[in-house]
Amino acid sequence: MKRIGTVSLIGGGPGDPELLTVKALRRIEQAEAVVYDRLISKDILDLVPPRTALYPVGKTPRNHPVPQHEINQMLVDLARSGLRVVRLKGGDPFIFGRGSEEALALVEAEVPFEIVPGITAAQGCASQLGVPLTHRGLATGVRYVTGHCREDKPLDLDWKSLADPDTTLVVYMGLSAIGQISHQLIAHGLDSETPVMAVSRGTTPDECHVTGTLATIAEQAKAAALPSPTLFMIGEVTRLGNILHPERLKDCAEVEASSRRPARLEVVHG
Incomplete structure (x- = not known):
């Protein structure tokens, strides 16, 4: 057998x-x-x-x-x-x-x-940018939601529950829907000046991010031409990124070119 x-x-x-x-x-x-x-x-x-x-x-x-x-x-x-x-x-x-x-x-x-x-992306991107997802006095909890539904169906989230100023909200894959998300959160009571950080390609050398508010982040993300997927962190804790963002370590040592590896078999489905 x-x-x-x-x-x-x-x-x-x-x-x-x-x-x-x-x-x-x-x-x-x-x-x-x-x-x-x-x-x-x-x-x-x-x-x-x-x-x-x-x-x-x-x-x-x-x-x-x-x-x-x-x-x-x-x-x-x-x-x-x-x-x-x-x-x-x-x-x-x-x-x-x-x-x-x-x-x-x-x-x-x-x-x-x-x-x-x-x-997960929320933890990795937040830590890289010095943003604690929870912080005493700012956020007593954190919630992860998707900004992209199966088969591209419209978002149908519990907006009232999500519009909680004491909770950090992390939106995965939300680039195309961030305008709708921001509008719904504001309409259900979250302050339009709530800070937001958008992160793309987090923890990699190509990382890029923008900061704004619920009222501005959709236009800012569009103007920055952030590549998909982009993660959005919404809540007061994002302000701490300006204080806690660790300095990137710069390695000035010369790095020898890696030896060429044998060819790899890549199988393309279909």
Whole structure:
């Protein structure tokens, strides 16, 4: 009887490879097949063994070249072929990452799997910019919501509950809807001068961010041409970023050019 492989559903963190967990790195180095999303940085992909097959299945807004059900089946098929499979996702696989959908598919197919958590974008971006998501006297709680609904349906959130000045609100994938989100929060009682920080490509060398208020952030994000996906942090705690933002360390040492790696097999689905 042919040996069945395993699947590791891994959170790749917000982008900086040094924010990977030790367990995630070990699983990546042991992988025989890696199925990865578009948010996985090149620096993290460079950690994959050269002879390991790569399967890109990334999605962009309104463009899902590999539907979720096909990704689910791909994981099952690769594992059934006896491989050690890594499903590599940005952030944490169970926070807006569809990791639970894939886990359920693996359970149904009786494929062994594990969950390797990762630092989610909210935590990574906030810490990088010196923003505490909770702070005594400013925010007694934090809530994560998505700004992008399944199949591009209109947002239908509990706006009254979200418009809480004592809670930090983090909006994932909210770039296209930030105008609507801001309008609804103000309409349901949140002060229009509530500070907001928008972050794109957080924790990477290409990170960019803008700060504003609920009344201005939509226009500011548009003017800055922030690339998608963009994370929005809404609440008084964002003001602390001006005080707590750590100075970036600059390494002036010369770095030798890395040796060329053997060619890698990349499998494009379809």
